[in-house]
Amino acid sequence: MTDEPLVLGIETSCDETGVGIVRGTTLLADALASSVDLHARFGGVVPEVASRAHLEAMVPTMQRALDEAGVTLADIDAIAVTSGPGLAGALLVGVAAAKGYAVAAEKPIYGVNHLAAHVAVDTLEHGPLPKPAIALLVSGGHSSLLLVDDLAGGVVPLGSTIDDAAGEAFDKVARLLGMPFPGGPPIDRAARDGQATIAFPRGLTAAKDQAAHRFDFSFSGLKTAVARWVEARERSGEPVPVNDVAASFQDAVCDVLTAKAIAACRQHGVDTLVIGGGVAANSRLRAMAEERAAKVGITVRVPRPKLCTDNGAMVAALGSHLVAAGVRPSRLDLPADSAMPLTLVSV
Amino acid sequence: MLVLVLDTSTPAVTAALADVTPTGHTVLAELRTVDGRAHGELMAPEIDEVLRKSDATVRDLAAIVAGTGPGPFTGLRVGLVTAASMGQVLGIPTYGVCSLDAIGGVPGQVTLAATDARRREVYWAVYDQSGARIEGPHVDVPDAVAHQAMVAVGDGALKYADRLGVKVLDEPRYPVVDAFVRLAAERIRAGAPSEPLTPLYLRRPDAVAAGGHKPVLQ
Numbered sequence: 001m002t003d004e005p006l007v008l009g010i011e012t013s014c015d016e017t018g019v020g021i022v023r024g025t026t027l028l029a030d031a032l033a034s035s036v037d038l039h040a041r042f043g044g045v046v047p048e049v050a051s052r053a054h055l056e057a058m059v060p061t062m063q064r065a066l067d068e069a070g071v072t073l074a075d076i077d078a079i080a081v082t083s084g085p086g087l088a089g090a091l092l093v094g095v096a097a098a099k100g101y102a103v104a105a106e107k108p109i110y111g112v113n114h115l116a117a118h119v120a121v122d123t124l125e126h127g128p129l130p131k132p133a134i135a136l137l138v139s140g141g142h143s144s145l146l147l148v149d150d151l152a153g154g155v156v157p158l159g160s161t162i163d164d165a166a167g168e169a170f171d172k173v174a175r176l177l178g179m180p181f182p183g184g185p186p187i188d189r190a191a192r193d194g195q196a197t198i199a200f201p202r203g204l205t206a207a208k209d210q211a212a213h214r215f216d217f218s219f220s221g222l223k224t225a226v227a228r229w230v231e232a233r234e235r236s237g238e239p240v241p242v243n244d245v246a247a248s249f250q251d252a253v254c255d256v257l258t259a260k261a262i263a264a265c266r267q268h269g270v271d272t273l274v275i276g277g278g279v280a281a282n283s284r285l286r287a288m289a290e291e292r293a294a295k296v297g298i299t300v301r302v303p304r305p306k307l308c309t310d311n312g313a314m315v316a317a318l319g320s321h322l323v324a325a326g327v328r329p330s331r332l333d334l335p336a337d338s339a340m341p342l343t344l345v346s347v
Numbered sequence: 348m349l350v351l352v353l354d355t356s357t358p359a360v361t362a363a364l365a366d367v368t369p370t371g372h373t374v375l376a377e378l379r380t381v382d383g384r385a386h387g388e389l390m391a392p393e394i395d396e397v398l399r400k401s402d403a404t405v406r407d408l409a410a411i412v413a414g415t416g417p418g419p420f421t422g423l424r425v426g427l428v429t430a431a432s433m434g435q436v437l438g439i440p441t442y443g444v445c446s447l448d449a450i451g452g453v454p455g456q457v458t459l460a461a462t463d464a465r466r467r468e469v470y471w472a473v474y475d476q477s478g479a480r481i482e483g484p485h486v487d488v489p490d491a492v493a494h495q496a497m498v499a500v501g502d503g504a505l506k507y508a509d510r511l512g513v514k515v516l517d518e519p520r521y522p523v524v525d526a527f528v529r530l531a532a533e534r535i536r537a538g539a540p541s542e543p544l545t546p547l548y549l550r551r552p553d554a555v556a557a558g559g560h561k562p563v564l565q
């Protein structure tokens with residue numbers, strides 16, 4: 001199998017500096033440096049702080065990945081890098097670095113779409129994707145439903161959030177409940193000791209939303225509803241049942257995400273749902289998706305948590321797929337595109 | 348010894364090749380595109396082009412010199428991460444030079460070198476008659492920069508010429524390739540250890556610590 005392409009992937013779209021190396025669909029290295037701790041006191045990722053951290057982490061993270069895989073850049077067949085979407089300044093560090101590596105090692109470069117890479121990473125764990133598949137990508141930066149026919153050819157966006165990303169809602173509700181950033185893990189933990197007894201709103205699920213927003217999400221109203229509920233409790237002098245609030249909020253998010261994802265599968269006659277992004281690590285989302293999918297004969301594929309969050313392996317996985325499919329490399333003047341559309345898998 | 352010079356500290360995106368000999372140096376090829384918003388797009392193709400123009404390949408390079416700023420952060424990082432990644436692949440040393448030093452002093456005159464820091468400020472430094480830096484680099488509003496200078500240079504000085512109170516020369520407007528090579532030549536000849544390319548940011552990131560939750564109930 002050594003004739004499969006050896007591809008390196010670089011990811012810097014948010015707060016993780018990632019370098020991954022794959023051969024075909026075999027993961028050889030996945031080195032990561034995170035600046036998440038530097039952002040904690042700001043309650044969210046600060047773009048300039050993230051960009052500075054990427055610059056510092058780039059060379060050492062690359063070295064760790066090469067050492068882990070036991071290869072040099074001379075052995076690599078192609079370099080893939082997240083071209084977008086993401087934070088402009090953060091993306092640019094990775095794109096410029098990738099070009100430096102490509103020019104110095106005289107290798108082709110592929111500027112790729114971060115969201116498509118979130119889908120592609122699952123092939124490292126569960127093999128080739130059936131065509132077509134539905135992907136649900138949920139993180140602090142994105143909440144999207146995609147119809148994926150062939151990763152090299154086309155990803156069709158079915159819907160996305162019209163306000164906050166799902167992960168952002170977790171962060172904001174966590175802050176409201178006095179929990180640390182990022183909010184996903186502490187809410188997941190608290191929810192396990194709580195009951196989903198409070199009826200929080202399910203955004204864009206009303207009959208009137210079916211026409212224009214069938215597969216879109218909205219979490220801003222939910223976040224406000226949780227804040228209102230907690231404040232009303234505090235004003236009445238009653239204790240806030242933090243675990244129940246966490247469980248009820250989490251259920252509201254997961255209910256909408258899984259219901260819409262499965263509806264998308266059914267509408268498009270698709271039997272495979274791939275879930276990716278940091279929120280895919282949420283235990284309730286996973287359980288609810290599997291339970292609901294099983295009832296209608298849909299298979300749910302979720303990569304292990306380390307591959308769900310942003311990393312270099314996902315970029316390498318998509319790059320490898322593009323190389324194998326004979327897609328032409330990008331030009332050296334490829335841009336970092338913070339608003340890269342999903343219709344572009346590579347530039 | 349063939350040396351690659353990169354600077355993205357100003358809107359002038361610069362890549363150049365120079366030859367450093369035991370007794371001197373020559374700039375062989377130089378590309379400079381002035382576009383403050385396209386550092387990331389322009390840098391790598393310029394490197395490709397200066398190599399081609401000089402009939403050289405990356406494997407001929409012996410060292411890389413990069414301007415460490417100060418300069419607007421996003422663009423500045425492009426040159427530095429490019430230099431660092433290339434140095435890593437090629438196993439050659441990288442050397443940093445303060446980009447204001449590569450604008451430097453006018454011989455025989457105390458000189459203010461200033462580049463555009465945006466937000467109505469300049470990055471600046473002052474050089475004595477011999478060209479040695481005696482003040483800076485700093486970032487300030489143009490009215491607050493050192494007044495002991497007899498002459499000023501740089502795109503920041505040109506932009507705020509009416510507020511500096513000294514004669515402003517048209518050139519050099521941006522960091523000069525020959526100066527980068529001259530300032531790093533000793534290290535290149537000596538094979539000095541590779542240096543981490545740390546940007547001269549001079550400003551802290553804009554960020555405010557998260558406050559408490561804002562009530563939603565009226």
Ligand SMILES: [Zn+2]
Binds near residue numbers: 309
């Ligand atoms: Zn992501």
